[in-house]
Amino acid sequence: MTSDLERRARLLGPHMTTFYREPVHVVRGQGVWLWDKDGRQYLDCYNNVPHVGHCHPRVVEAICRQAGALNTHTRYVHDMILDYGEALTAKFGHDLDSLVMVCSGSEANDVALRMAQAMTGKTGVIGTDNTYHGNTAAVSQLNSSKVPVGGYQDHVRQVPAPDNMAPVGGSLEGQAEAFARGVEKAVAELDASGHGVSALIVCPYFANEGFPTLERGFLDRAIAAVRKAGGLIIADEVQPGFGRIGSHWWGHERLGFAPDIVTLGKPMGNGHPVAAVVTRPEILTCFQEAFRYFNTFGGNPVSAAAAMAVLQVIEDEALVENACDVGAYAVGLLQELQARHDVIADVRGAGLFFGAELWRDGTPATGLCAAMVDEMRDRGVLLHSVGRHSNTLKVRPPCVFSRENADQLVDVMDAALGAVT
Known part of the structure; x- marks a missing residue:
């Protein structure tokens, strides 16, 4: 070794x-x-x-079959990304009918932040002070484990994360309100600084924060403050998504809120590098007009075939x-x-x-x-x-x-x- x-x-x-x-x-x-x-x-x-499961035979077979027929990028028209997109978005409510396919959760969250900027015209973003959302230059500004070179930029605010043993505000009963006060303070600071609020981004299971036990509606007041300021809500479902939490397909369903943008990654292709951003059509259109985004490998036929097989296995098994x-x-x-x-x-x-x-x-x-x-x-x-x-x-x-x-x-x-x- x-x-x-x-x-x-x-x-x-x-x-x-x-x-x-x-x-x-x-x-x-x-x-x-x-x-x-x-x-x-x-x-x-x-x-x-x-x-x-590691090396699930249906996923392996889907990858091999598609790789033997066609693999190219999405500037050519192919059916697999469309078939998968329809199957995936059918799992969502709240008019989340459109998607961008990428290769990793980091890319998905990077795109989500830019969607929020394009839609709101603002740049401020709020996350928690004990989180991880990826490793692109933009997304790494949200991470708490390692301070970026030069420090956190002025458009980023981190609010105290919920916790079972040391709850925000000092009690489990008052934690939702105390968390919301942190978000409201961040909103006020970003508005005063001229950045404004483009988005609140959270993992709805607060996975890296230690997955504290939170009641349905925990985020309601915090979300209301962000929406009042014109911001969007991004649900990072990379860890809790695709039914892992048992009670629901998605973590935001369990907490009972409607995100504007959902990011997906890790489990989506069972190890094949595939991820996605799911959002409403008007948000996707606004993003495309502002950034002209293209991803060479995002949504390629093999990745889409792997992801489709995963969806089917989740259902069938x-x-x-x-x-x-x-x-x-x-x-x-x-x-x-x-x-x-x-x-x-x-x-x-x-x-x-x-x-x-x-x-x-x-x-x-x-x-x-x-x-x-x-x-x-x-x-x-x-x-x-x-x-x-x-x-x-x-x-x-x-x-x-x-x-x-x-x-x-x-x-x-x-x-x-x-x-x-």
């Missing part, structure tokens, strides 16, 4: 990230399983990119229902585990996106959480951490995850907690 890592550092740079103290050198995947180069099998409880059932079962198991381990301060989640927050002696147990991630890896289960203090174990597996898989996850977690605490 050392020579592999040295080669990786030389070719990809010394700071190219890897997971785990001892990185996993993967060579094969199937369903919820990964295998390393030594033949060891791992239960994948982390990767949401293979949404319908009832994966939204599976996420609901198995997720609830797994959270119940974690709650039982919580009763046996004092370091588990909170268990939460929806569908197949759940986890456990670790605290020790009244403080976030960041080091313990990191030790748990590595201990679980050593025991053949892959997951990771998230949250402001990186003290929450994040479980976000392929949506073919089963109750049996959940049993294995929690049994290993129980043993790992016993080993590291």
